[in-house]
Amino acid sequence: MKITILYGTETGNAEMLAEDIQSELENDHEVDCLNLSDMGAGDFDPSRFYLLVCSTYGDGELPASAQPFAEAVAAEKPDLSAIKFAIFGLGDSEYEETFNFGPKTLAELMQAQGATQIGERIAHDASGPDMAEDLAFPWAEAVISEAAEAMGEDA
Amino acid sequence: MSTGKIAIVGAGPSGCFLAQSLLKAAPELEVDLIDRLPVPYGLVRYGVAADHQGTKAVARQFARVFDRQGAEFHGNVTLGADVTLEALQGAYDAVVLAAGLSNDRPLDVPGAALPGVWGAGLITRALYDHPDAGTLPDLGPRPLIVGNGNVAIDLLRLLAKQPEELEGSDLGPVATDWLTQSGIEEITITGRSPAAQAKFDTVMIKELAKLSGVTIHVEGAGSSEDAAEAKKIEAVLALNGHATGPRRVTFRFGLAPLAVEGDDHVTGMRFKTDAGEETLPCTSVLTAIGFCADGQLPRDALLARAQDIEAGVLAPGLYATGWFRRGPRGTIPENRADAQALASRILADLTPDPAKPGRAVLADLDARVDYAGWTRIDAHETATAPEGRVRAKIARREEMLRRAREEES
Ligand SMILES: Cc1cc2nc3c(=O)[nH]c(=O)nc-3n(C[C@H](O)[C@H](O)[C@H](O)COP(=O)(O)OP(=O)(O)OC[C@H]3O[C@@H](n4cnc5c(N)ncnc54)[C@H](O)[C@@H]3O)c2cc1C
Numbered sequence: 001m002k003i004t005i006l007y008g009t010e011t012g013n014a015e016m017l018a019e020d021i022q023s024e025l026e027n028d029h030e031v032d033c034l035n036l037s038d039m040g041a042g043d044f045d046p047s048r049f050y051l052l053v054c055s056t057y058g059d060g061e062l063p064a065s066a067q068p069f070a071e072a073v074a075a076e077k078p079d080l081s082a083i084k085f086a087i088f089g090l091g092d093s094e095y096e097e098t099f100n101f102g103p104k105t106l107a108e109l110m111q112a113q114g115a116t117q118i119g120e121r122i123a124h125d126a127s128g129p130d131m132a133e134d135l136a137f138p139w140a141e142a143v144i145s146e147a148a149e150a151m152g153e154d155a
Numbered sequence: 156m157s158t159g160k161i162a163i164v165g166a167g168p169s170g171c172f173l174a175q176s177l178l179k180a181a182p183e184l185e186v187d188l189i190d191r192l193p194v195p196y197g198l199v200r201y202g203v204a205a206d207h208q209g210t211k212a213v214a215r216q217f218a219r220v221f222d223r224q225g226a227e228f229h230g231n232v233t234l235g236a237d238v239t240l241e242a243l244q245g246a247y248d249a250v251v252l253a254a255g256l257s258n259d260r261p262l263d264v265p266g267a268a269l270p271g272v273w274g275a276g277l278i279t280r281a282l283y284d285h286p287d288a289g290t291l292p293d294l295g296p297r298p299l300i301v302g303n304g305n306v307a308i309d310l311l312r313l314l315a316k317q318p319e320e321l322e323g324s325d326l327g328p329v330a331t332d333w334l335t336q337s338g339i340e341e342i343t344i345t346g347r348s349p350a351a352q353a354k355f356d357t358v359m360i361k362e363l364a365k366l367s368g369v370t371i372h373v374e375g376a377g378s379s380e381d382a383a384e385a386k387k388i389e390a391v392l393a394l395n396g397h398a399t400g401p402r403r404v405t406f407r408f409g410l411a412p413l414a415v416e417g418d419d420h421v422t423g424m425r426f427k428t429d430a431g432e433e434t435l436p437c438t439s440v441l442t443a444i445g446f447c448a449d450g451q452l453p454r455d456a457l458l459a460r461a462q463d464i465e466a467g468v469l470a471p472g473l474y475a476t477g478w479f480r481r482g483p484r485g486t487i488p489e490n491r492a493d494a495q496a497l498a499s500r501i502l503a504d505l506t507p508d509p510a511k512p513g514r515a516v517l518a519d520l521d522a523r524v525d526y527a528g529w530t531r532i533d534a535h536e537t538a539t540a541p542e543g544r545v546r547a548k549i550a551r552r553e554e555m556l557r558r559a560r561e562e563e564s
């Protein structure tokens with residue numbers, strides 16, 4: 001499958017995870033990895049499956065590298081009805097009230113333009129015991145097989 | 156084949172992010188991170204609060220810089236004592252100063268030298284088991300915090316916490332006992348500006364609403380038309396009346412320090428207010444008003460002569476980044492952006508000279524700790540963590556050095 005991993009980050013944790021996911025998937029898929037800051041609202045390609053990896057900052061806001069993208073999507077309102085994506089969040093449960101709000105905002109933004117979310121939004125907790133990749137690899141595998149089915153491809 | 160040799164002085168977030176960016180763009184570079192401590196990561200280890208382990212998780216990225224990207228760690232090497240700047244410049248194609256700012260900016264008012272006045276850096280280093288820290292002082296029952304930045308809030312939160320609220324932190328036994336037995340009855344925190352312009356982040360304030368043993372009063376928070384300012388004021392006001400225990404916490408704003416009062420020890424602090432003057436009695440004064448250079452490196456002179464300080468260029472082949480360049484402002488992400496920009500600049504400037512010896516210039520420093528040495532310290536610290544703690548930091552330099560040298564059995 002053709003996959004693009006898009007990451008939104010501020011201190012680089014999401015970038016590191018995105019690269020780890022890329023290495024993990026590369027043997028079986030054609031995988032690109034891109035910072036959301038380098039992604040235009042009109043750059044989506046329906047033949048690709050999008051894996052979003054995004055942290056949360058401030059008081060539940062998107063991280064710096066995702067903000068221009070979010071603003072562009074909100075302003076340009078691209079038609080994303082042919083686009084399928086899954087999303088993985090990096091957050092910290094110390095920020096109780098706004099835990100993983102960044103990815104939530106991003107998913108809602110994509111959905112508002114008609115994109116279809118595959119699977120549940122999974123969250124890593126920086127204050128929890130798990131390594132992000134231990135949650136993200138099984139997540140990626142699961143959403144890819146679900147997406148393959150939906151997109152009529154071999155996983 | 157090496158495409159150049161770069162020495163980065165300071166293995167804090169700035170130095171590590173810089174090495175990460177450099178090696179990402181040019182994996183063949185020889186990048187050496189030199190730190191005066193036997194352990195890397197700077198203020199991630201010794202500044203970021205013990206009860207903010209999530210923020211410290213950024214160290215996982217930094218570990219990769221050594222593990223996978225091939226940077227070398229040269230710990231326990233002090234620039235200005237063990238090796239000179241000139242020697243480094245002679246040995247490397249580029250030298251970067253990422254040494255941070257470790258001294259507390261002094262409070263510039265009469266009485267600031269009285270016993271009982273302590274800097275936030277001094278206290279946090281002692282709390283977090285920094286090897287060069289002194290012992291934790293007695294603050295008495297009514298400490299007063301001067302400053303309204305995130306560091307001031309960190310201090311307030313730790314002083315206000317009950318022992319069980321420190322679960323999951325890496326606070327050591329000495330600091331834990333000190334906090335548990337502090338006998339603190341009231342903590343006053345004062346800011347020079349109105350709440351609207353306070354430097355702390357709103358999330359830091361919201362976190363205080365979780366404190367389980369305090370009664371919080373907020374005085375004179377004021378109001379603002381500006382949305383961001385109003386949000387900040389709202390967060391502070393939301394704390395007013397939070398009552399979960401007997402330890403009193405009072406927020407005061409618009410108080411400009413005039414003098415520390417007392418004969419042979421702090422007894423109070425006098426401020427200028429809108430209405431005139433006011434003296435708040437207290438048993439100690441904790442200043443959290445910023446940081447400055449420690450004098451080991453001629454920072455002022457270097458910055459004054461800088462070729463392009465905005466770009467981090469001090470002189471040909473000599474650069475600065477992070478707090479050392481920008482001053483004591485900005486969180487970890489800002490250092491990343493700074494370091495990424497500087498990495499591009501260095502790579503553009505770099506003209507490798509194969510005759511430069513690089514890390515051979517450090518070879519005679521026998522007490523150096525390498526990355527493998529740090530991983531032995533790290534493994535020991537995590538393996539010996541007591542119940543309720545994620546790590547048991549080694550506080551003494553000699554013990555760090557001993558652990559670092561110990562071969563794995
Ligand atoms: C108490 C406190 C709490 C903070 N909490 C947070 C937080 O929760 N979140 C956040 O994002 N930011 C926080 N910050 C800010 C953050 O720590 C800084 O933005 C960041 O550490 C600056 O990075 P740096 O690499 O420039 O400096 P530093 O982290 O200070 O690193 C400098 C390194 O240089 C070394 N060094 C110094 N002099 C020499 C020398 N002569 N020779 C060799 N090595 C030398 C030091 O040992 C140190 O390892 C906090 C800061 C403080 C002071």
Ligand SMILES: Cc1cc2nc3c(=O)[nH]c(=O)nc-3n(C[C@H](O)[C@H](O)[C@H](O)COP(=O)(O)O)c2cc1C
Binds near residue numbers: 008091093098099101
């Ligand atoms: C200042 C600050 C604010 C944060 N705010 C939130 C938040 O509101 N909700 C959340 O779930 N995580 C929050 N986090 C945690 C980060 O999302 C988490 O550390 C993540 O691993 C960072 O990933 P990144 O390096 O890719 O940006 C915050 C972290 C910091 C330093």
